[in-house]
């Protein structure tokens with residue numbers, strides 16, 4: 001199944017937001033509303049057609065939304081409905097027990113029966129398996145009803161896709177759960193035309209009942225905290241599927257040590273957007289916009305300390321880094337007024353600060369004493385993304401700009417003093433009137449003194465010199 005999934009996503013099917021213009025080749029087309037399907041389109045299984053109007057020449061292209069998986073084997077394009085429809089057909093054709101899963105909040109994927117007799121999540125558009133909490137924890141969806149369909153059954157599989165069943169239950173209605181279960185049971189029996197339930201039904205019913213029980217919700221794993229990957233950033237933002245929870249994933253990037261450090265087994269790490277912080281897209285790079293006064297992201301849901309040790313950076317050597325854009329003239333005059341990334345209060349913690357001149361300053365606290373090093377001679381790039389990092393080796397604090405060491409300071413031996421509060425991007429967690437106006441594409445903490453080659457890679461779609 002994993003091979004099929006890889007092939008299907010990489011080589012077989014294509015995602016379509018907007019079709020390019022067939023008349024002039026322009027990629028700039030816009031929604032031209034619904035069209036009536038032609039007879040031929042209907043015959044091939046299209047129940048609706050989208051008009052994609054060219055912004056350059058005005059030509060209107062037709063995008064029939066086919067529901068017939070055999071047609072989709074030829075067209076090989078569409079959005080999640082087409083993807084899941086065609087993928088489920090292929091999985092069944094290869095001998096898997098497979099079914100189509102319809103999420104009432106507008107997504108479709110596949111389930112297949114594993115060798116252990118359990119139904120497993122498989123999302124062809126995202127290329128993901130066994131990540132059932134992806135939608136709730138990663139995309140920020142508020143699920144209501146999720147049903148699995150095959151020619152021989154209908155099952156309410158919602159509990160498999162939530163860690164907070166009581167919250168989902170509160171959103172369901174107006175039908176009572178008992179009435180709904182009756183309707184599903186009836187449809188299921190009719191689909192089977194009187195045949196006995198399949199052998200997997202009883203264990204699955206027990207599994208789903210257990211997931212409805214008190215305290216059943218497991219917490220999302222790291223793979224389930226990702227925002228939606230398919231579709232353009234604008235499309236995903238419009239759908240809210242890069243929502244606040246997705247912010248946490250974009251903070252971490254791969255491999256996301258901020259997230260990893262937080263991984264008290266299964267802890268859901270959430271970056272909360274505060275004070276007008278929002279997600280945006282700059283030159284194709286999704287980023288956090290921290291321009292409003294007080295805008296910040298607070299990383300919640302992780303233990304801030306474990307046994308008195310900072311969860312994000314550990315107790316010894318560590319690295320904090322970020323890819324950002326800022327206009328130095330818009331920064332406040334004093335460095336301490338411009339915290340970019342910090343977990344820092346009186347006599348405690350660490351901080352990366354932006355400077356009008358010198359780009360960045362790194363602070364680490366040992367035995368209650370702050371040690372600050374700035375990149376005194378470094379210059380802001382005229383434009384584009386810049387990488388900044390603070391690296392504490394245990395003996396020395398180094399500050400990097402664009403992967404080059406730009407300052408170093410010996411730090412006396414002692415114990416690091418940890419701040420009791422969340423890591424914060426764009427605002428200091430203790431002095432909330434302090435904050436750096438900037439855009440952040442990625443930020444990460446690591447429990448090691450990284451070499452520059454280990455720093456976060458440049459944001460995709462842009463570069464330090466763009």
Ligand SMILES: [Zn+2]
Pocket residue numbers: 021022023024025026054055056057058059
């Ligand atoms: Zn055109």
